[in-house]
Amino acid sequence: MRSFQQRLSEFDSRGIRVVGISVDPPKINQRQSQNLGYTFPLLSDPKAEVIRRYDVLHPGAGPKGADIARPAEFLVDGSGVVRWVNLTDSIAVRARPGQVLNAFDEFKAAGR
Amino acid sequence: MNAGPKRSWNWSLWFGFLFVLVGFISYAFLFVHFPVTRDSPWANLLLFGAGAILLIVGLARAFGNPRAYRGKIFGPILGVVGALMVALFCYAFFYAARQVPASTGAPRVGQKAPEFTLYDKENKPVSLTDLLSGSKAVVLIFYRGFW
Numbered sequence: 162m163r164s165f166q167q168r169l170s171e172f173d174s175r176g177i178r179v180v181g182i183s184v185d186p187p188k189i190n191q192r193q194s195q196n197l198g199y200t201f202p203l204l205s206d207p208k209a210e211v212i213r214r215y216d217v218l219h220p221g222a223g224p225k226g227a228d229i230a231r232p233a234e235f236l237v238d239g240s241g242v243v244r245w246v247n248l249t250d251s252i253a254v255r256a257r258p259g260q261v262l263n264a265f266d267e268f269k270a271a272g273r
Numbered sequence: 274m275n276a277g278p279k280r281s282w283n284w285s286l287w288f289g290f291l292f293v294l295v296g297f298i299s300y301a302f303l304f305v306h307f308p309v310t311r312d313s314p315w316a317n318l319l320l321f322g323a324g325a326i327l328l329i330v331g332l333a334r335a336f337g338n339p340r341a342y343r344g345k346i347f348g349p350i351l352g353v354v355g356a357l358m359v360a361l362f363c364y365a366f367f368y369a370a371r372q373v374p375a376s377t378g379a380p381r382v383g384q385k386a387p388e389f390t391l392y393d394k395e396n397k398p399v400s401l402t403d404l405l406s407g408s409k410a411v412v413l414i415f416y417r418g419f420w
Binding site: 162163164165172175176177178179180181182183184185187188189190191193194202203204205206210211212214215216217218219220222223224229230231232233234235236237238239240241242243244245246248249250251252253254255256257261265269 | 392
């Protein structure tokens with residue numbers, strides 16, 4: 162997410178909002194935003210309800226066997242339709258901001 | 274006391290081990306922060322490779338020319354510990370990190386993204402509808418968390 166923060170102005174200029182979602186409570190999100198200088202919102206899903214709704218749960222992968230989110234990125238357009246999805250097969254490999262910006266530019270160019 | 278010639282400390286063993294050690298710990302502390310070195314651990318593998326060459330050179334010296342070089346005892350120890358670190362790294366990166374659920378039920382391109390309301394860091398509710406209002410798109414980044 163560091164790389165998304167670095168290129169946040171490119172998302173802003175296109176009218177794209179960036180949000181992070183995890184099981185971390187708001188208190189941790191507050192601390193992390195401050196420590197890492199994140200200016201986009203980090204949303205808290207402590208019971209992993211939304212994470213389950215999106216089927217991106219990684220059961221037992223957290224501390225003490227807690228359920229957490231697997232890394233995943235979705236680009237949702239203004240009408241709420243998913244336009245691009247990235248479901249990594251390694252927790253070390255995440256989407257890069259350029260991929261998302263390209264996906265956005267492509268569906269905009271297609272006039273949809 | 275020792276009547277033989279003074280034996281060299283066999284630095285290539287120690288430097289080889291140091292390279293492997295740095296390769297082992299640098300991923301979590303340094304390379305993970307940059308996508309170029311995070312997605313593929315080439316920098317760590319380079320360090321492992323350089324370390325392995327130095328360790329092999331050092332071991333060859335220790336056993337091939339024990340009168341000039343030290344290391345017949347600590348050489349194999351450093352070599353085994355180094356090999357274990359490389360094995361553990363490869364296990365973690367190439368196997369353990371890939372044990373990710375398939376998420377076959379995740380929303381697909383063209384489907385409506387499920388609505389949600391979650392709390393931001395100030396404990397204020399934020400819904401997907403809120404995020405979409407007045408914006409062209411929203412990127413949802415699900416992440417493992419910092420705990």
